[in-house]
Amino acid sequence: MEKYIEQARSALLNPVEVGDRELDTLLGKMTGRHIDHADLYFQYTRHESWVLEEGIVKSGSYNVDKGVGLRAVSGDKSGFAFSDDLRFPTLTQAAESVRGIAHGIGTGRIAVADRRSVKAPILYKPHDPLASFSDLEKVSLLERVEQEARRTDPRVKQVIVNLAGSHEIVMVVRADGQVCADVRPLIRLTVNVVAESNGRREQGTFSGGSRETYDFLTNDDVAIDYAREAVRQALVNLDSVNAPAGTMDVVLGPGWPGIILHEAVGHGLEGDFNRKGTSAYSDRIGERVASELCTIVDDGTITNRRGSLTIDDEGTPSKNTVLIENGVLKGYMQDLTNARLMNQTPTGNGRRESFRHQPMPRMTNTYMLPGQSTHDEIISSVDKGLYAVSFSGGQVDITSGEFVFSATEAYMIEKGKVTRPVKGVTLIGNGPDVLNRITMVGNNLELDSGIGTCGKNGQSVPVGVGQPTIRIDSLTVGGVEV
Amino acid sequence: MSGNGLVSLENSGDVSKYVTQALDYASKFGVDGACAHVGRGKGYELTVRMGELETIEHHNGGNLRVTVFMGHKKGSSTTSDLSEEAIAEAVRAAKSIAGFTSEDPCNGLAPKDRLAREFSDLDLCHPADIGRGKALEIAQECESAALSSDARIINSEGATVETLETTTAFGNSDGFLHEGKTTSYVVSCCVVGKSESGMQQDYWYSTGCDPNQLDSPQSIGLMTAKRTLRKLDSRRINTCDVPVLFEAPIASSLLRCLIGGISGSALYRKASFLLDSIGEQIFPEGTRIHEQPHLKRTLGSAYADAEGVATVARDIISDGVLQGYVLDTYSARKLGMETTANAGGVRNLTIDCSERDFAGMLKLMDTGLLVTDLMGFGVNTVTGNYSQGARGFWVENGEMQYPVEELTIAGNLRDMFRSIVEVGNDVDLRRNIRTGSILISNMAVSGE
Helix, strand or coil, rough: CCCHHHHHHHHHHHHHCCHHHHHHHHHHHHHEEEECEEEEEEEEEEEEEEECCEEEEEEEEEEEEEEEEEEEEECCCCEEEEEEECCCHHHHHHEEEEECCCCCCCCCCCCCCCCEEECCCCCCCCHHHHHHCCHHHHHHHHHHHHHHHHCCCCCEEEEEEEEEEEEEEEEEEEEECCCEEEEEEEEEEEEEEEECCCCCEEEEEEEEEEEEHHHHHHHHHHHHHHHHHHHHHHHHCCCCCCCCEEEEEEEECCCEEEEEEHHHHHHHHEHHHHHHHHCCCCCCCCEECCCCCCCCCECCCCCCCCCCCCEEECCCECEEEEEEEECCCCCCECCCHHHHEEEECCCEECCCCCCCCCEEEECEEEEECCCCHHHHHHCCCCCCCEEEEEEEEECCCCCCCCEEEEEEEEEEEEEEEEEEECCCCEEEEHHHHHCCCCCCCCCCCCCCCCEEEEEECCCCEEEEEEEECEEEEEEEEECCCC | CCCCHHHHHHHCCCCCCHHHHHHHHHCCCCCCCCEEEEEEEEEEEEEECCCCEEEEEEEEEEEEEEEEECCCCEEEEEEEECCCCHHHHHHHHHHHHHHCCCCCCCCCCCCCHHECCCCCCCCCCCCCCCCCHHHHHHHHHHHHHHCCCCCCEEEEEEEEEEEEEEEEEEECCCCCCEEEEEEEEEEEEEEEEEECEEEEEEEEEEECCCCHHCCCCCHHHHHHHHHHHCCCCCCCCCEEEHHHHHHCCHHHHHHHHHHHHHHHHHHHHHCCCCCCCCCCCCCCCCCCCCEEECCCCCCCCEEEEEEECCCEEEEECCCCEEEECCCCCHHHHHHCCCCCCCCCCCCCEEEECCCCCCCHHHHHHCCEEEEEEEEEEEEEECEEEEEEEEEEEECCCEEEEEEEEEEEEEEEEEHHCCCCEEEEECCCCCCCCCCCEEEEEEEEEECC
């Protein structure tokens, strides 16, 4: 990590001649009586995106984002400012503006402490994805993916391929003396196709990525598989019929359908909502909130995963936190502030979209551990129901517990067999209620392909989800056939 | 050289110079055409929760986006660092990317003869000296009105006051350069109510470019409490096929689906349920949907779109028939048409309403579902397939009977548009899409 700190200094601080003395001065202005915590979050992100459509690479974009967020916390109150100008006089003014939050409430009284570092296992290599391929190689990758999609089936009429990569250097300097840095690569490839047959058009999408370089996409033909998968989904949807409306048994496939956990459980277990008592799961630790088949964790420590972080955006090393164990609520996901106020340990879930935003408790990779049933046993246990394998997204009202998630590939199950594909449907339920109706859990845990982006209070961060095949009894399915 | 950030912004409202710098570098680097946009915002956001100050965020930052054309090849780049070296680097990066993209004859700057020339004052800039003390008072008054209105309001996510002063400039290598400044103010509130059956939350907000346009803090708080309380003790209903009334604040989402289907990018990709539908009756006779880009004192108004093209007031739907698409320069060229000055979206899209108020709309529906909240991602622009999570109220004899939850509503957008019965006069003026409540004759409602 020392190497990362040096890298951050040379990218962010050295050009503006801000050194240790200046950092101490800034933190000195942000701390004092009634201040419990103060930090500086420096960030330097380079991001690129390349888009191919109609057979040609039409546009590309290169983005540089650089700045610092300054925060002082007093009790449950926080003062925050950001600046994209890193010169010392500007930072000084920003530091002074955040100090005003302390109005004699916070109990802490911190002064700037001596520097200390933090140890955390490195979960991904610091390599720069943007430099891992030449621009020519990036263009050629897009073209190969496009050609594969078109070659797979003549009904494919439109292919859009988007390649995106970013390289982020962050450094967290805290008033308690801790200094740490992280270098975070992230890549993603999305393939969207429109297929047409007999005047009917349907789309299919597949996407994936990781915290690696673009080589991830060319090793084992990963990108080519994405193209085939997108085409397969579009062709399935060409044959889809109207879905039924009403309540029925639902089987969710492994991997990305784990989005249900993110919505039905995850958000409701974030520390801020529970400290304030606004979550449907507030004050329920130790209670049974799910069927005993369910053990759900939030694990930011998986190597190279999109949702993983070596350290979170407050400098806490990532953890594997058990949220629900055999149906019993075990713990919340915490950032520094909410952990302190709830007298709990930070879980490495303090995340932020960028230096322009304050950190708050956010998920990393949220998944359910495998159970005993085989996938086939689960399917054949359903007499009449829905089998959903891919989703466009989900949403939750954490106070009532109501959540939705919208399927983009789903089938009917009839007499224990998967039969006709149905058009996209939204599924709706109430978190604690639905989790109690999970009656079978498969032995086939899969994580998603690396596509999730979670939004909360207007901030987006990359996340992961996963699960084995699961069966939920009587879930409301939003079809049109009444 | 002037930097960016807290200090320098206060001394300078002028952001066009960054555009000029970018265009000068583009010309120096020998590109065939370029355009650049700079946006800079300064303001703060103050939140009060349970009567006390919770957080103050000072917002102050900028961004530059530059697009260059080499022949008909295109490259773009953005930077938050507005130093001259960073701007030069951004232009260089955009040019380098353009070297690797393909010739696309539709790429290029907006047509010269369509660029905006007239810029009268739209009255969008109302700087107000709302200090922290005043903002704190406003937020406290708002939240306190909600918290004290009923014993069942037991918790709060807070009340927030936001102020923002935005300066933007856009220019291109055909000589267009324009800078504008707008202000915006938002007061919002979100509280939690509790009854024996559980907790519910709702929010309300008021917004405008002039603080005097906002509702009183107290009325925002009271409305938040009222909307939260009425959700308590929600029930479920059986699956049925009934009339559905979209309450005004969420009815705009239906028109957003329309715009998604007639936007140039969906059309040239043949990824729309409204392909080749100009001249077609897609709404009932009498329906008029139009753009009003020049409304004074209205956030969303502008004389030029994001490419500098002069905006025009126009009908998109008249007498139920689609008159035109929503196009920028590129998608228009792809379709062999002309830009409709919609780079960056539609401006104050308005559906003409009837003379019936909200109570009248409930009476008109008589029995059915009033939808007040929508959730989910179940709208497919390629097929028009629509399936969304919903909650609201069961309505009988033209009166709201009880709150309902855990429902979905589903249909196909083409059918839904054609079966609009009426639009109420309870228009929600807070949004860029302006509509009253919309009654649809029937939809599939999935429940128990």
